[in-house]
Every structure is written in C-alpha cells, then in structure tokens.
Amino acid sequence: DAGVIQSPRHEVTEMGQEVTLRCKPISGHNSLFWYRQTMMRGLELLIYFNNNVPIDDSGMPEDRFSAKMPNASFSTLKIQPSEPRDSAVYFCATQLSGAYNEQFFGPGTRLTVL
Amino acid sequence: QQPVQSPQAVILREGEDAVINCSSSKALYSVHWYRQKHGEAPVFLMILLKGGEQKGHEKISASFNEKKQQSSLYLTASQLSYSGTYFCGPQGGSEKLVFGKGTKLTVNP
Numbered sequence: 001d002a003g004v005i006q007s008p009r010h011e012v013t014e015m016g017q018e019v020t021l022r023c024k025p026i027s028g029h030n031s032l033f034w035y036r037q038t039m040m041r042g043l044e045l046l047i048y049f050n051n052n053v054p055i056d057d058s059g060m061p062e063d064r065f066s067a068k069m070p071n072a073s074f075s076t077l078k079i080q081p082s083e084p085r086d087s088a089v090y091f092c093a094t095q096l097s098g099a100y101n102e103q104f105f106g107p108g109t110r111l112t113v114l
Numbered sequence: 115q116q117p118v119q120s121p122q123a124v125i126l127r128e129g130e131d132a133v134i135n136c137s138s139s140k141a142l143y144s145v146h147w148y149r150q151k152h153g154e155a156p157v158f159l160m161i162l163l164k165g166g167e168q169k170g171h172e173k174i175s176a177s178f179n180e181k182k183q184q185s186s187l188y189l190t191a192s193q194l195s196y197s198g199t200y201f202c203g204p205q206g207g208s209e210k211l212v213f214g215k216g217t218k219l220t221v222n223p
Contacts, residue, residue, distance in 0.1 A: 031209050042116075043156070043201060043213040056210055091155055095209065099144050100169060103211070105155035 002026075004106035006092050012112045018080040021109045023092030024073055033103060034067055034077050035091040043091075049075065050097060082113045115140065117204050119214035126192050126221050134187040134217045136202030145178050145185040146203040146211055149196075156201060160187070189219070197221045 005024040013019055025032050033048040047057040049069045057067070064083070069075040079086055089110050093103040117138040124132050136145065144163045147170070148156040160170030162178035162185060170176070175188045185204070189196055199218045203211030 033211075042215045045210060045212065048210060050209070056208070093156075097209065099205065099209070100161060100163060100167070102146065102158035102161060102169075103148075105148075105157070107155055 004092055004094050004104055006090075006106035006109050008109060009107060010110045010112075012114065013082055014114050015083055016081045017113075018078065019082045019086075019111060019113075021077040021079075021090050021092075021111070023075045023077075023094075023106060025075070025092075025094035026104055027073070029094035029096050029104070030072065031095040031097050032069060032075050033093040033095070034075070035093065035105075036088045037091060037108075038088045046077070079111075082111075084113045087111055087113050115212055117202055117212065117214040119200075119202055119217050121217060122215070123218040124220070126219070128192060128194060128221055128223055130192055130221075132189045132192060132219060134189070134200050134202075134219070136185045136187075136204070136214055138183045138204040140183065140204070140206050142178075142180060142183050142204045143207045144205045145176075146205065147174075147176060147185075147187050148201045148203065148213075149198045150201065150216070151198040159200075192219075192221045194221050194223065 034046040046059045052069045089108045091108045093105045095103045147160040150156040178185045199216040201213045203213045
C-alpha cells in the first residue's frame with residue numbers, strides 16, 4: 001500500500017491567499033484526522049471524520065479553516081484567508097475504525113504564510 | 115485536557131534504559147504511543163487498552179494504570195535508532211487522540 005498521501009509537501013503563500021491541503025487515505029481506512037504541529041502548541045487535532053462524516057471539529061481554530069471529505073478516498077483542509085500564524089506542519093492521519101487500531105500519518109504539508 | 119508527559123527531554127548513552135510517563139486528567143479507555151523523528155511524521159509504537167490488552171512493537175514495553183490515568187513507556191537497552199520525540203495520546207472512548215507535548219529522547223554512542 002502507498003500509505004497516506006498528502007499534497008503539496010511544501011506550500012509557501014502570502015497572507016490573505018487561500019490554501020488547500022489534500023489527503024488521500026489508505027484504502028479501507030474509514031477514519032481520517034487532520035492535525036497541525038507547531039513548536040509552541042505541539043500536535044493538535046483539528047478535525048476528524050468517520051465514514052466521510054465530520055465527527056469532531058472542536059479543534060478547528062476559527063472560521064477561516066474548513067475541511068471536507070467528499071468521498072472515502074479524498075479529504076481537503078482549506079484556509080481562507082491565510083495568516084502568518086497558520087504557518088505549521090499539517091498532518092493527515094487515517095485509521096481503520098476501532099479502539100485497537102493505530103493511526104497512520106501522512107508525510108505532512110509544511111505551510112509557510114508570509 | 116492535554117496529557118502531561120515527563121520528562122520533557124532525556125539524553126542517554128547507547129544501552130541505557132529510559133522511562134517516559136504520561137498522565138491524564140480524564141478517564142481513559144486506551145493510550146497510544148507514537149515516535150517522531152526530526153522532519154518526519156509520527157509513527158505508531160504501542161496501544162494499551164483498558165483491561166490489559168496491548169498491541170505494538172516487540173522491543174518496546176509499556177504499562178497502563180487505568181485508575182491513576184497514567185501510562186509509562188519503557189525503553190530498555192536503548193539504540194541510536196530510538197532517538198526522537200515520543201508522544202502519548204490518551205483516548206477517552208472515541209477515536210480522538212489528544213497528544214501530549216512530547217518527550218525528546220536523544221541516544222548518543
């Protein structure tokens with residue numbers, strides 16, 4: 001299996017621009033998680049989906065952030081408009097539902113907002 | 115709600131042992147442990163479930179005290195490849211993990 005695929009791997013943009021991060025889960029995994037990692041705040045859960053349905057979005061920082069999962073093989077995290085404080089590494093992780101199953105992380109997208 | 119990990123950092127020589135602790139303020143169903151090397155994504159190490167079930171790496175052991183809401187990761191006879199940041203992620207019954215700030219482990223020759 002190819003593992004979790006994220007794109008782009010690096011994104012540099014200017015403040016105010018729209019940013020879209022993409023994730024392709026491991027085939028058969030029906031839970032998908034978006035995390036943000038910074039030195040100050042560590043690894044934070046932004047939102048997670050189960051069977052394409054958002055279950056918990058309490059970690060989404062504000063309305064500028066939105067996430068979708070239109071089907072079982074694709075998810076997006078959008079930031080509009082972007083701000084310098086959004087600079088971070090964004091990870092997508094997927095899991096086969098169940099408490100006994102581990103999460104598999106994608107390689108991450110390093111976002112820099114100038 | 116973020117679990118507390120201790121120590122924040124530890125430096126070892128190859129072959130030495132280390133214990134990393136994770137403490138939560140909430141009732142736990144399970145605890146996940148992950149390791150992240152610099153510039154890479156976190157990688158799964160262990161899951162410990164309420165009731166005693168475990169799943170994970172053969173060379174790493176861990177414990178889970180449900181009553182105290184604590185978990186510990188035991189790294190014995192450390193190798194250079196053990197270097198990285200270790201995160202615990204307690205679960206309270208849903209699939210949501212709330213990760214601690216991590217423990218940075220450095221193993222020197």
